[in-house]
Amino acid sequence: MPLLGRIAQAASPFAFQASWINDAEFTGYFVAADKGYYKEEGLDLTYLSGGPDVIPESTIIAGKADLTLTTPDTTLKAIAEQGAPFKIIGAQYQKNPIGIVSLAKNPIREPKDLVGKTLAVPPVNVISVEAMLKISGVDRGQVNIVPYAYDPTPLIKGEIDASLDFTTNVPFTIKQAGEEATSFLLYDFGFTIFNDTVVVTEDVLKAKRKEIVAFLKASRKGWEENLADPTFYPKTFAESWFKGTGRSIENEVFFNTAQKPLIESSNGIFSMTEEAIAANIEALAAVGIKANRSSFDTTLLEEI
Known part of the structure; x- marks a missing residue:
């Protein structure tokens, strides 16, 4: 059947x-x-x-x-x-959506702008930042890299100059705190x-x-x-x-x-x-x- x-x-x-x-x-x-x-x-x-x-x-x-x-x-x-x-x-x-986020009133628009500045980076991403700096011809020793805990508060308060974060998300958080953010992707500066x-x-x-x-x-x-x-x-x-x-x-x-x-x-x-x-x-x-x-x-x- x-x-x-x-x-x-x-x-x-x-x-x-x-x-x-x-x-x-x-x-x-x-x-x-x-x-x-x-x-x-x-x-x-x-x-x-x-x-x-x-x-x-x-x-x-x-x-x-x-x-x-x-x-x-x-x-x-x-x-x-x-x-x-x-x-x-x-x-x-x-x-890759990770990039360098800074405040519009103190903008960092490209890798060379990081010279002499303090950049907060999650430990897992330090290798990516170092690659971007190397590819862009920026001396790693001229950038003060400190640990970052996925909290933009230090950036908003001016305790750091920039942070490494998702450019798709953190600018919104910063705007909610009353500041405007600017950012660029590591991808657009060689870390492809x-x-x-x-x-x-x-x-x-x-x-x-x-x-x-x-x-x-x-x-x-x-x-x-x-x-x-x-x-x-x-x-x-x-x-x-x-x-x-x-x-x-x-x-x-x-x-x-x-x-x-x-x-x-x-x-x-x-x-x-x-x-x-x-x-x-x-x-x-x-x-x-x-x-x-x-x-x-x-x-x-x-x-x-």
Whole structure:
């Protein structure tokens, strides 16, 4: 007797580790989850929030997640120096959003303006700043780099001249405090690396290739819908994804709008062109990270 209709197949469990707390940086994934795009692609997605105590690479090494987002400098350094079994399979940010933020009344518009100034930098990002200074021909010894704890208060009070931060977010916080900010990207001054690179282990890539492609496809659809009007979706997540973060929805709208040109690509969201990969490798070489093309796998994006 012939079967009537299709036998429903169980969705495949798939765990995604975000690189930070729930904010606009991940809006595309929230849209994809709420719209059912992961389910449509046969995935039972578990979304794991990040934060200051989460090391994304560690979660995939430990098997707590199948896929994560990372900064390419830390990932490629681990591959080059420790033989870590990672593959970068996509890039959320074509242009890294980290940059130098200063007050408009005391502006720092390019690397040479940092000479003789005090710049606050999170310890994890010092290597990136040193690369930008080196590429720009600025003597590292002429810039006073101090630790930064992700709080713009010292900048607002004039205790420092600039900070390294997400240019997509901190200018809003500064404006709320009654000051105007100005900023520039490290990317635009030679440190040409991606951010939120999509990373898996080699074992998971072999075992779950179909699921990874499904994740990329659903996530791209979510990001495309989100960025069509970056002011819309953050407002809808006030009582769900963004609840309890302590950040205003106006902040998330600002963030989502500011990140749009850094994420979008004529080749599709998550794309990694050969030119962009070469630029990443060259920029990291400036700080002694010997990355190579084999650490990047663009073939999954071709299957979307």
